[in-house]
Amino acid sequence: MPNSLTIVGVQWGDEGKGKVTDLLAHDASLVVRYQGGANAGHTVVVEGRKVVLHQVPSGILNPEAFCVVGPAVVVDPDTLLDEMDTLDLAGINVSPDRLAISRQATVVLPYHKRLDTLREAARGAGRIGTTGRGIGPAYEDLFGRTGVRLADLCDADRLFARLDALLPERNAVLKFLGGESMDRNSIALPALALGARLKPFLRDTGEVVARHMAEGRNVLFESAQGTLLDVLHGTWPFVTSSLTVAPAAFALSGVGVPAHGGVLGITKAYTTRVGSGPFPTEDTGEYGEWLRQKGGEFGATTGRPRRCGHLDLPALRYALRVNGVTALALTKMDVLSGLSSVPVCTGWRFGDTVIDIATPDLFSAPGLQPILEDWPGWAAPLDGATDMADLPVEARGYVERLESTLGVPIQLVSTGSGRESTVVRSDPWA
Numbered sequence: 001m002p003n004s005l006t007i008v009g010v011q012w013g014d015e016g017k018g019k020v021t022d023l024l025a026h027d028a029s030l031v032v033r034y035q036g037g038a039n040a041g042h043t044v045v046v047e048g049r050k051v052v053l054h055q056v057p058s059g060i061l062n063p064e065a066f067c068v069v070g071p072a073v074v075v076d077p078d079t080l081l082d083e084m085d086t087l088d089l090a091g092i093n094v095s096p097d098r099l100a101i102s103r104q105a106t107v108v109l110p111y112h113k114r115l116d117t118l119r120e121a122a123r124g125a126g127r128i129g130t131t132g133r134g135i136g137p138a139y140e141d142l143f144g145r146t147g148v149r150l151a152d153l154c155d156a157d158r159l160f161a162r163l164d165a166l167l168p169e170r171n172a173v174l175k176f177l178g179g180e181s182m183d184r185n186s187i188a189l190p191a192l193a194l195g196a197r198l199k200p201f202l203r204d205t206g207e208v209v210a211r212h213m214a215e216g217r218n219v220l221f222e223s224a225q226g227t228l229l230d231v232l233h234g235t236w237p238f239v240t241s242s243l244t245v246a247p248a249a250f251a252l253s254g255v256g257v258p259a260h261g262g263v264l265g266i267t268k269a270y271t272t273r274v275g276s277g278p279f280p281t282e283d284t285g286e287y288g289e290w291l292r293q294k295g296g297e298f299g300a301t302t303g304r305p306r307r308c309g310h311l312d313l314p315a316l317r318y319a320l321r322v323n324g325v326t327a328l329a330l331t332k333m334d335v336l337s338g339l340s341s342v343p344v345c346t347g348w349r350f351g352d353t354v355i356d357i358a359t360p361d362l363f364s365a366p367g368l369q370p371i372l373e374d375w376p377g378w379a380a381p382l383d384g385a386t387d388m389a390d391l392p393v394e395a396r397g398y399v400e401r402l403e404s405t406l407g408v409p410i411q412l413v414s415t416g417s418g419r420e421s422t423v424v425r426s427d428p429w430a
């Protein structure tokens with residue numbers, strides 16, 4: 001029985017991780033967000049009420065769970081506090097006895113956002129689709145060892161010293177890109193005020209995670225974005241700026257690898273991607289548009305229309321490998337209702353060669369032809385089904401065929417956006 005579960009998107013993000021995390025957080029004593037920043041948007045629907053979480057772990061909706069924002073998350077203190085206030089107003093308790101934020105987390109500052117937007121504009125046609133929230137430049141500061149950490153927001157002298165050291169170079173870059181430079185106090189003074197509000201939440205979060213694990217309590221690690229957006233293992237350079245893959249959860253949270261951890265991969269029943277970059281099974285025609293409208297495929301954070309296409313088994317098999325996925329959750333099955341057949345990509349053809357598992361370089365290799373097979377579709381809507389027996393035989397067949405071709409159990413089948421619209425075929429915690 002795993003007492004740690006890592007939830008990871010096995011596509012290009014937006015797979016429905018928020019809903020699954022919220023569902024599984026019910027039995028978790030700790031939920032840890034381990035990477036990313038305010039560029040993530042996890043939508044959770046509880047009793048018909050839609051809550052979009054960007055930096056606070058989705059586990060916050062379970063009053064019994066403690067939540068951690070780990071040291072590898074880049075924190076925008078302004079929007080994090082806004083999000084905490086919004087949750088508070090909605091009657092969700094967000095106090096230091098429910099939420100701890102790592103003192104080591106890197107801070108997203110106003111110049112990061114300015115740099116992000118200016119650089120993306122300068123890329124022109126080669127833009128990588130950043131959300132402009134300063135995440136990439138903040139990670140550069142982390143790995144460049146020049147950033148500001150949350151603990152620095154509680155110490156004015158240290159913050160001034162850090163900004164004095166880094167701002168001249170940042171301002172030179174801003175000027176080079178045609179932007180306005182920034183002065184120390186306009187950044188430091190609001191940041192110190194935000195730091196004072198966040199101070200009660202700041203902790204060594206690694207210690208919290210390690211303690212829960214040592215006590216054998218259920219710990220849920222929640223990732224943002226998806227495997228194919230991982231900075232190392234994804235479709236680089238059209239990726240996010242952090243490690244998203246499941247094995248990173250432990251290193252990034254400051255704990256060792258547990259002996260019996262489960263990895264639950266989340267995949268939609270089809271594929272979507274936001275922004276630029278290769279997408280071998282994209283359908284830019286009527287079918288893609290139908291999926292976009294029916295699936296509401298517009299970004300939770302940016303509202304950007306998502307690119308839509310067919311389920312891609314070679315890409316999925318690659319994602320299962322890099323994450324060490326032990327089980328899958330299949331989301332948005334309800335969206336496919338109404339099709340007489342569902343096209344699924346079972347292999348990638350390059351001339352006379354067919355491959356069934358992707359490698360990162362092949363996503364944009366010339367000559368790639370997805371091999372599409374028509375799997376039987378179903379007419380009846382699935383909304384709200386909670387039992388496999390309630391699904392049309394073809395929908396059941398879709399799940400079972402996918403499970404056998406991928407060789408991984410599909411433990412959850414999601415049939416609607418609400419927490420309750422889920423078929424639990426077997427409990428991922430069991």
Ligand code: GDP
Nearest residue numbers: 014015016017018042043331332414415416417
């Ligand atoms: P995340 O970033 O992986 O959490 O995904 P998002 O929240 O960006 O996108 C998932 C969207 O799909 C949200 O609006 C969810 O409420 C919704 N959703 C999740 N599962 C299902 C499902 O099975 N059916 C439908 N129709 N919507 C779902």
